[in-house]
Amino acid sequence: MIPSQRHLFDIPGDIAYFNCAYLGPLSNAAVVAGREATGRKARPWEIGSEDFFRETEIARGLFATLINAEEDDVALIPAASYGISVAARNTRLAAGQTVVVLAEQFPSNVYAWRESARRAGASVLAVERPAHGSLSRAVLDALDERTAIVALPHCHWADGALLDLESIARRCRELGASLILDVTQSAGVMPLDVKVIQPDFLVAACYKWLLGPYSTGFLYVAPHRQEGTPIEFSWRARRGSENFAGLVNYEDAYLPGARRFDVGECANFHTIPAVIAALQQILDWGVAEIAATLAARNADIAARAGSLELQSLDAGQRAGHFLGLGFERGVPETLLAQLRKANVYVSVRGNTLRITPHVYNNDADVERLMHALERAM
Ligand SMILES: Cc1ncc(COP(=O)(O)O)c(C=O)c1O
Numbered sequence: 001m002i003p004s005q006r007h008l009f010d011i012p013g014d015i016a017y018f019n020c021a022y023l024g025p026l027s028n029a030a031v032v033a034g035r036e037a038t039g040r041k042a043r044p045w046e047i048g049s050e051d052f053f054r055e056t057e058i059a060r061g062l063f064a065t066l067i068n069a070e071e072d073d074v075a076l077i078p079a080a081s082y083g084i085s086v087a088a089r090n091t092r093l094a095a096g097q098t099v100v101v102l103a104e105q106f107p108s109n110v111y112a113w114r115e116s117a118r119r120a121g122a123s124v125l126a127v128e129r130p131a132h133g134s135l136s137r138a139v140l141d142a143l144d145e146r147t148a149i150v151a152l153p154h155c156h157w158a159d160g161a162l163l164d165l166e167s168i169a170r171r172c173r174e175l176g177a178s179l180i181l182d183v184t185q186s187a188g189v190m191p192l193d194v195k196v197i198q199p200d201f202l203v204a205a206c207y208k209w210l211l212g213p214y215s216t217g218f219l220y221v222a223p224h225r226q227e228g229t230p231i232e233f234s235w236r237a238r239r240g241s242e243n244f245a246g247l248v249n250y251e252d253a254y255l256p257g258a259r260r261f262d263v264g265e266c267a268n269f270h271t272i273p274a275v276i277a278a279l280q281q282i283l284d285w286g287v288a289e290i291a292a293t294l295a296a297r298n299a300d301i302a303a304r305a306g307s308l309e310l311q312s313l314d315a316g317q318r319a320g321h322f323l324g325l326g327f328e329r330g331v332p333e334t335l336l337a338q339l340r341k342a343n344v345y346v347s348v349r350g351n352t353l354r355i356t357p358h359v360y361n362n363d364a365d366v367e368r369l370m371h372a373l374e375r376a377m
Contacts, residue, residue: 072257083203086312090228095121295320323350
Protein backbone atom coordinates (compact mmCIF):
# COMPACT_ATOMS: atom_id res chain seq x y z
CA MET A 1 0.00 0.00 0.00
CA ILE A 2 1.26 3.48 -0.84
CA PRO A 3 0.68 6.01 1.97
CA SER A 4 -1.03 9.22 0.86
CA GLN A 5 1.25 11.21 -1.45
CA ARG A 6 -0.61 14.46 -0.91
CA HIS A 7 2.64 16.31 -0.09
CA LEU A 8 3.74 15.87 -3.73
CA PHE A 9 0.68 17.75 -5.06
CA ASP A 10 -0.76 21.23 -4.83
CA ILE A 11 -4.12 20.08 -3.45
CA PRO A 12 -5.32 22.06 -0.41
CA GLY A 13 -6.28 20.08 2.69
CA ASP A 14 -9.96 21.01 2.43
CA ILE A 15 -10.37 19.78 -1.18
CA ALA A 16 -11.47 16.17 -1.67
CA TYR A 17 -10.60 15.52 -5.31
CA PHE A 18 -12.04 12.19 -6.46
CA ASN A 19 -12.11 12.98 -10.16
CA CYS A 20 -8.94 11.57 -11.70
CA ALA A 21 -10.97 9.92 -14.47
CA TYR A 22 -11.87 13.47 -15.55
CA LEU A 23 -8.52 15.27 -15.16
CA GLY A 24 -5.52 14.03 -13.20
CA PRO A 25 -3.58 16.79 -11.38
CA LEU A 26 0.05 17.49 -12.26
CA SER A 27 2.41 16.74 -9.39
CA ASN A 28 4.55 19.59 -8.07
CA ALA A 29 7.54 18.03 -9.83
CA ALA A 30 5.68 17.98 -13.16
CA VAL A 31 4.68 21.63 -12.69
CA VAL A 32 8.31 22.62 -12.07
CA ALA A 33 9.42 20.64 -15.13
CA GLY A 34 6.68 22.27 -17.23
CA ARG A 35 7.57 25.78 -16.02
CA GLU A 36 11.23 25.28 -16.78
CA ALA A 37 10.29 23.83 -20.16
CA THR A 38 8.19 26.85 -21.08
CA GLY A 39 11.04 29.12 -19.97
CA ARG A 40 13.42 27.38 -22.34
CA LYS A 41 11.38 28.52 -25.32
CA ALA A 42 12.09 32.10 -24.22
CA ARG A 43 15.77 31.35 -24.93
CA PRO A 44 15.59 29.54 -28.26
CA TRP A 45 19.32 29.88 -28.87
CA GLU A 46 19.72 27.28 -26.12
CA ILE A 47 17.58 24.74 -27.98
CA GLY A 48 19.66 22.61 -30.33
CA SER A 49 18.54 20.18 -33.02
CA GLU A 50 19.31 17.27 -30.68
CA ASP A 51 16.59 18.61 -28.36
CA PHE A 52 13.99 17.72 -30.99
CA PHE A 53 14.78 14.05 -30.31
CA ARG A 54 16.36 13.50 -26.89
CA GLU A 55 13.36 14.07 -24.62
CA THR A 56 10.83 12.41 -26.90
CA GLU A 57 12.99 9.26 -26.75
CA ILE A 58 13.00 9.38 -22.94
CA ALA A 59 9.19 9.75 -22.85
CA ARG A 60 8.77 6.97 -25.41
CA GLY A 61 10.95 4.68 -23.31
CA LEU A 62 9.09 5.42 -20.07
CA PHE A 63 5.71 4.63 -21.59
CA ALA A 64 7.17 1.47 -23.14
CA THR A 65 8.34 0.37 -19.67
CA LEU A 66 4.83 0.97 -18.30
CA ILE A 67 3.24 -1.53 -20.70
CA ASN A 68 6.26 -3.85 -21.18
CA ALA A 69 6.78 -2.76 -24.80
CA GLU A 70 10.00 -1.81 -26.58
CA GLU A 71 10.85 1.85 -27.07
CA ASP A 72 10.58 1.30 -30.85
CA ASP A 73 6.91 0.26 -30.51
CA VAL A 74 5.71 3.62 -29.16
CA ALA A 75 4.63 6.79 -30.99
CA LEU A 76 3.85 10.19 -29.45
CA ILE A 77 0.33 11.44 -30.11
CA PRO A 78 -1.75 14.41 -28.92
CA ALA A 79 -5.02 12.59 -28.15
CA ALA A 80 -6.52 9.13 -27.93
CA SER A 81 -8.66 9.93 -30.98
CA TYR A 82 -5.48 10.58 -33.00
CA GLY A 83 -4.09 7.14 -32.15
CA ILE A 84 -7.39 5.48 -32.96
CA SER A 85 -7.41 7.26 -36.33
CA VAL A 86 -3.96 5.80 -37.03
CA ALA A 87 -5.29 2.37 -36.10
CA ALA A 88 -8.37 2.81 -38.31
CA ARG A 89 -6.19 3.90 -41.23
CA ASN A 90 -4.14 0.72 -40.88
CA THR A 91 -6.73 -2.00 -40.25
CA ARG A 92 -8.72 -3.70 -42.97
CA LEU A 93 -12.49 -3.78 -42.89
CA ALA A 94 -14.68 -5.29 -45.60
CA ALA A 95 -18.39 -5.21 -46.40
CA GLY A 96 -20.41 -7.37 -44.04
CA GLN A 97 -17.73 -7.45 -41.34
CA THR A 98 -18.16 -6.01 -37.85
CA VAL A 99 -16.28 -3.76 -35.45
CA VAL A 100 -17.10 -4.70 -31.87
CA VAL A 101 -17.21 -1.96 -29.21
CA LEU A 102 -19.01 -1.54 -25.87
CA ALA A 103 -22.33 0.25 -25.57
CA GLU A 104 -21.68 3.81 -24.33
CA GLN A 105 -17.94 3.43 -24.88
CA PHE A 106 -15.95 6.67 -24.88
CA PRO A 107 -16.41 8.24 -28.36
CA SER A 108 -12.68 8.56 -29.17
CA ASN A 109 -12.69 4.80 -29.76
CA VAL A 110 -16.03 4.78 -31.61
CA TYR A 111 -16.30 7.58 -34.19
CA ALA A 112 -13.32 6.46 -36.28
CA TRP A 113 -14.84 2.98 -36.48
CA ARG A 114 -18.25 4.32 -37.47
CA GLU A 115 -16.54 6.16 -40.31
CA SER A 116 -14.52 3.09 -41.37
CA ALA A 117 -17.65 0.94 -41.24
CA ARG A 118 -19.65 3.45 -43.28
CA ARG A 119 -17.00 3.52 -45.99
CA ALA A 120 -16.59 -0.26 -46.08
CA GLY A 121 -20.25 -1.25 -45.82
CA ALA A 122 -19.44 -2.91 -42.49
CA SER A 123 -21.19 -2.35 -39.16
CA VAL A 124 -20.31 -1.35 -35.61
CA LEU A 125 -21.70 -3.74 -33.04
CA ALA A 126 -22.07 -2.22 -29.55
CA VAL A 127 -22.14 -4.84 -26.79
CA GLU A 128 -24.79 -3.99 -24.20
CA ARG A 129 -24.16 -4.48 -20.50
CA PRO A 130 -25.93 -7.68 -19.40
CA ALA A 131 -28.35 -7.21 -16.49
CA HIS A 132 -26.61 -10.12 -14.77
CA GLY A 133 -23.34 -11.81 -15.52
CA SER A 134 -20.07 -10.56 -16.85
CA LEU A 135 -19.41 -7.91 -19.48
CA SER A 136 -16.43 -9.93 -20.75
CA ARG A 137 -18.72 -12.91 -21.41
CA ALA A 138 -21.05 -10.62 -23.37
CA VAL A 139 -18.10 -9.37 -25.47
CA LEU A 140 -16.87 -12.92 -26.10
CA ASP A 141 -20.39 -13.94 -27.18
CA ALA A 142 -20.45 -11.06 -29.69
CA LEU A 143 -17.25 -12.21 -31.44
CA ASP A 144 -17.66 -14.46 -34.46
CA GLU A 145 -16.26 -15.01 -37.95
CA ARG A 146 -17.65 -11.64 -39.10
CA THR A 147 -15.57 -9.78 -36.50
CA ALA A 148 -12.69 -7.87 -38.12
CA ILE A 149 -11.89 -5.34 -35.40
CA VAL A 150 -12.40 -5.37 -31.63
CA ALA A 151 -12.00 -1.85 -30.23
CA LEU A 152 -12.21 -1.77 -26.45
CA PRO A 153 -11.00 -0.20 -23.20
CA HIS A 154 -9.64 -2.13 -20.22
CA CYS A 155 -12.50 -0.78 -18.11
CA HIS A 156 -15.61 1.25 -18.93
CA TRP A 157 -15.12 4.99 -18.51
CA ALA A 158 -18.46 5.56 -16.76
CA ASP A 159 -18.33 3.04 -13.92
CA GLY A 160 -15.11 1.05 -14.34
CA ALA A 161 -16.78 -2.20 -15.49
CA LEU A 162 -13.81 -4.47 -16.10
CA LEU A 163 -12.93 -6.49 -19.18
CA ASP A 164 -10.90 -9.68 -19.13
CA LEU A 165 -8.54 -8.62 -21.90
CA GLU A 166 -6.56 -11.85 -21.81
CA SER A 167 -9.57 -13.99 -22.81
CA ILE A 168 -10.83 -11.45 -25.32
CA ALA A 169 -7.38 -11.11 -26.91
CA ARG A 170 -7.06 -14.90 -27.19
CA ARG A 171 -10.41 -15.08 -28.98
CA CYS A 172 -9.39 -12.23 -31.32
CA ARG A 173 -6.27 -14.18 -32.30
CA GLU A 174 -8.35 -17.32 -32.97
CA LEU A 175 -10.66 -15.30 -35.23
CA GLY A 176 -7.88 -13.28 -36.88
CA ALA A 177 -9.52 -10.05 -35.64
CA SER A 178 -7.49 -6.92 -34.85
CA LEU A 179 -7.51 -5.78 -31.23
CA ILE A 180 -7.40 -2.02 -30.64
CA LEU A 181 -7.28 -0.80 -27.05
CA ASP A 182 -7.95 2.61 -25.54
CA VAL A 183 -6.43 2.42 -22.06
CA THR A 184 -6.77 6.12 -21.24
CA GLN A 185 -8.86 5.18 -18.19
CA SER A 186 -6.50 2.50 -16.92
CA ALA A 187 -2.88 3.12 -18.06
CA GLY A 188 -0.68 3.71 -15.04
CA VAL A 189 -3.21 2.35 -12.55
CA MET A 190 -3.84 -1.16 -13.93
CA PRO A 191 -0.97 -3.41 -14.93
CA LEU A 192 -1.07 -4.29 -18.64
CA ASP A 193 1.56 -6.27 -20.51
CA VAL A 194 1.43 -5.93 -24.29
CA LYS A 195 3.56 -9.06 -24.65
CA VAL A 196 0.71 -11.00 -23.01
CA ILE A 197 -2.32 -9.20 -24.48
CA GLN A 198 -0.75 -8.58 -27.91
CA PRO A 199 -2.99 -5.74 -29.10
CA ASP A 200 -2.46 -4.45 -32.66
CA PHE A 201 -2.69 -0.86 -31.46
CA LEU A 202 -3.11 0.65 -28.00
CA VAL A 203 -3.64 4.30 -27.10
CA ALA A 204 -3.55 6.30 -23.88
CA ALA A 205 -4.04 10.01 -23.33
CA CYS A 206 -1.75 11.29 -20.55
CA TYR A 207 -3.97 13.80 -18.85
CA LYS A 208 -5.92 11.50 -16.57
CA TRP A 209 -4.36 8.60 -14.66
CA LEU A 210 -0.88 9.23 -16.05
CA LEU A 211 -1.05 12.63 -14.29
CA GLY A 212 0.46 14.35 -17.34
CA PRO A 213 -0.33 17.53 -19.28
CA TYR A 214 -3.25 17.86 -21.68
CA SER A 215 -2.64 17.25 -25.42
CA THR A 216 -0.14 14.46 -24.81
CA GLY A 217 -0.50 10.72 -25.27
CA PHE A 218 1.04 7.54 -26.55
CA LEU A 219 0.28 4.99 -29.23
CA TYR A 220 1.65 1.46 -29.00
CA VAL A 221 1.98 -0.21 -32.40
CA ALA A 222 2.60 -3.96 -32.57
CA PRO A 223 5.80 -4.82 -34.47
CA HIS A 224 3.86 -6.39 -37.37
CA ARG A 225 1.94 -3.11 -37.83
CA GLN A 226 4.92 -0.79 -37.97
CA GLU A 227 5.15 -0.69 -41.76
CA GLY A 228 1.76 1.08 -41.92
CA THR A 229 0.82 4.53 -43.21
CA PRO A 230 0.71 7.57 -40.89
CA ILE A 231 -2.23 9.97 -41.02
CA GLU A 232 0.09 12.94 -41.56
CA PHE A 233 3.53 13.29 -43.08
CA SER A 234 5.87 14.98 -40.67
CA TRP A 235 9.44 15.76 -41.78
CA ARG A 236 10.67 14.65 -38.39
CA ALA A 237 9.47 11.08 -38.88
CA ARG A 238 11.85 10.57 -41.83
CA ARG A 239 15.26 8.94 -41.64
CA GLY A 240 18.06 11.46 -41.14
CA SER A 241 15.70 14.21 -39.96
CA GLU A 242 18.07 15.16 -37.15
CA ASN A 243 20.27 16.73 -39.84
CA PHE A 244 18.29 19.95 -40.27
CA ALA A 245 20.58 21.24 -43.01
CA GLY A 246 19.77 18.14 -45.06
CA LEU A 247 15.97 18.35 -44.84
CA VAL A 248 15.77 19.66 -48.40
CA ASN A 249 16.97 16.24 -49.55
CA TYR A 250 13.57 14.60 -49.31
CA GLU A 251 13.72 11.13 -47.84
CA ASP A 252 11.16 8.36 -48.36
CA ALA A 253 12.37 6.11 -45.57
CA TYR A 254 10.97 6.56 -42.05
CA LEU A 255 12.67 6.50 -38.68
CA PRO A 256 12.57 2.99 -37.20
CA GLY A 257 9.64 1.35 -35.44
CA ALA A 258 6.48 3.25 -34.60
CA ARG A 259 8.16 6.68 -34.92
CA ARG A 260 6.55 7.17 -38.36
CA PHE A 261 3.25 7.62 -36.48
CA ASP A 262 4.55 10.43 -34.22
CA VAL A 263 2.35 13.50 -34.46
CA GLY A 264 3.91 16.55 -36.14
CA GLU A 265 5.76 18.76 -33.63
CA CYS A 266 5.79 15.91 -31.12
CA ALA A 267 9.01 17.35 -29.66
CA ASN A 268 6.86 19.75 -27.69
CA PHE A 269 9.26 21.76 -25.51
CA HIS A 270 6.45 22.88 -23.23
CA THR A 271 4.85 19.56 -22.40
CA ILE A 272 7.30 16.67 -22.85
CA PRO A 273 9.41 17.44 -19.72
CA ALA A 274 6.22 17.37 -17.61
CA VAL A 275 5.20 14.09 -19.28
CA ILE A 276 8.60 12.65 -18.33
CA ALA A 277 8.28 13.82 -14.71
CA ALA A 278 4.77 12.33 -14.51
CA LEU A 279 5.73 8.94 -15.96
CA GLN A 280 8.85 8.70 -13.79
CA GLN A 281 6.71 9.26 -10.72
CA ILE A 282 4.17 6.58 -11.76
CA LEU A 283 7.01 4.10 -12.35
CA ASP A 284 8.59 5.00 -8.99
CA TRP A 285 5.33 4.27 -7.16
CA GLY A 286 4.76 1.11 -9.25
CA VAL A 287 1.58 0.36 -11.20
CA ALA A 288 0.68 -2.75 -9.16
CA GLU A 289 1.16 -0.79 -5.92
CA ILE A 290 -0.99 2.09 -7.19
CA ALA A 291 -3.69 -0.39 -8.25
CA ALA A 292 -3.75 -2.07 -4.83
CA THR A 293 -3.84 1.27 -3.02
CA LEU A 294 -6.73 2.65 -5.06
CA ALA A 295 -8.67 -0.63 -4.87
CA ALA A 296 -8.46 -0.51 -1.06
CA ARG A 297 -9.51 3.15 -1.01
CA ASN A 298 -12.56 2.43 -3.18
CA ALA A 299 -13.47 -0.75 -1.28
CA ASP A 300 -13.71 1.37 1.86
CA ILE A 301 -15.90 3.97 0.13
CA ALA A 302 -18.09 1.27 -1.48
CA ALA A 303 -18.70 -0.40 1.89
CA ARG A 304 -19.71 2.89 3.48
CA ALA A 305 -21.86 3.90 0.49
CA GLY A 306 -23.68 0.56 0.80
CA SER A 307 -25.21 1.75 4.07
CA LEU A 308 -26.60 4.77 2.14
CA GLU A 309 -28.24 2.26 -0.23
CA LEU A 310 -26.04 3.26 -3.15
CA GLN A 311 -25.12 0.31 -5.33
CA SER A 312 -21.85 -0.37 -7.04
CA LEU A 313 -20.48 -3.18 -9.16
CA ASP A 314 -18.89 -5.99 -7.14
CA ALA A 315 -15.15 -5.60 -6.66
CA GLY A 316 -14.43 -8.43 -9.15
CA GLN A 317 -16.55 -6.78 -11.86
CA ARG A 318 -14.99 -3.35 -11.80
CA ALA A 319 -11.49 -1.92 -12.02
CA GLY A 320 -10.21 -1.19 -8.51
CA HIS A 321 -9.48 2.49 -9.24
CA PHE A 322 -13.08 3.17 -10.32
CA LEU A 323 -16.18 3.28 -8.20
CA GLY A 324 -19.54 4.01 -9.79
CA LEU A 325 -22.32 4.58 -7.28
CA GLY A 326 -25.74 3.89 -8.71
CA PHE A 327 -28.90 5.66 -7.54
CA GLU A 328 -32.10 3.67 -7.90
CA ARG A 329 -34.06 6.65 -9.28
CA GLY A 330 -31.16 8.32 -11.11
CA VAL A 331 -28.55 10.71 -9.75
CA PRO A 332 -30.36 13.59 -7.97
CA GLU A 333 -30.10 16.74 -10.08
CA THR A 334 -28.59 18.92 -7.37
CA LEU A 335 -26.16 16.32 -6.00
CA LEU A 336 -23.05 17.46 -7.87
CA ALA A 337 -23.61 21.08 -6.88
CA GLN A 338 -24.13 20.08 -3.26
CA LEU A 339 -20.95 18.04 -3.22
CA ARG A 340 -19.01 20.84 -4.84
CA LYS A 341 -20.21 23.21 -2.14
CA ALA A 342 -18.58 20.86 0.34
CA ASN A 343 -15.34 20.86 -1.73
CA VAL A 344 -15.96 17.32 -2.96
CA TYR A 345 -15.16 16.74 -6.63
CA VAL A 346 -16.60 13.73 -8.47
CA SER A 347 -18.33 13.22 -11.84
CA VAL A 348 -21.70 12.04 -13.03
CA ARG A 349 -21.59 9.75 -16.05
CA GLY A 350 -24.91 8.30 -17.17
CA ASN A 351 -26.73 7.11 -14.06
CA THR A 352 -23.68 6.78 -11.88
CA LEU A 353 -21.73 8.99 -9.57
CA ARG A 354 -18.14 8.28 -10.58
CA ILE A 355 -15.56 8.30 -7.81
CA THR A 356 -11.98 8.05 -8.99
CA PRO A 357 -9.23 8.59 -6.40
CA HIS A 358 -5.46 8.53 -6.77
CA VAL A 359 -2.61 8.26 -4.32
CA TYR A 360 -2.93 11.94 -3.32
CA ASN A 361 -6.22 11.16 -1.56
CA ASN A 362 -6.22 10.56 2.19
CA ASP A 363 -8.61 9.41 4.91
CA ALA A 364 -9.79 12.98 5.55
CA ASP A 365 -10.92 13.19 1.90
CA VAL A 366 -13.03 10.06 2.36
CA GLU A 367 -14.61 11.52 5.52
CA ARG A 368 -15.43 14.70 3.62
CA LEU A 369 -16.96 12.72 0.73
CA MET A 370 -19.07 10.49 3.00
CA HIS A 371 -20.23 13.41 5.09
CA ALA A 372 -21.29 15.36 2.01
CA LEU A 373 -23.04 12.33 0.51
CA GLU A 374 -24.93 11.66 3.73
CA ARG A 375 -26.05 15.27 3.93
CA ALA A 376 -27.13 15.32 0.29
CA MET A 377 -29.17 12.11 0.40
C1 LIG B 1 -11.78 6.10 -22.38
C2 LIG B 1 -11.34 7.46 -22.79
N1 LIG B 1 -10.54 7.60 -23.86
C3 LIG B 1 -10.13 8.79 -24.28
C4 LIG B 1 -10.51 9.95 -23.62
C5 LIG B 1 -9.98 11.26 -24.14
O1 LIG B 1 -9.99 11.23 -25.53
P1 LIG B 1 -9.15 12.23 -26.43
O2 LIG B 1 -7.73 12.10 -25.99
O3 LIG B 1 -9.38 11.72 -27.81
O4 LIG B 1 -9.69 13.59 -26.19
C6 LIG B 1 -11.35 9.87 -22.51
C7 LIG B 1 -11.81 11.08 -21.82
O5 LIG B 1 -12.67 11.05 -20.97
C8 LIG B 1 -11.77 8.59 -22.09
O6 LIG B 1 -12.57 8.44 -21.02
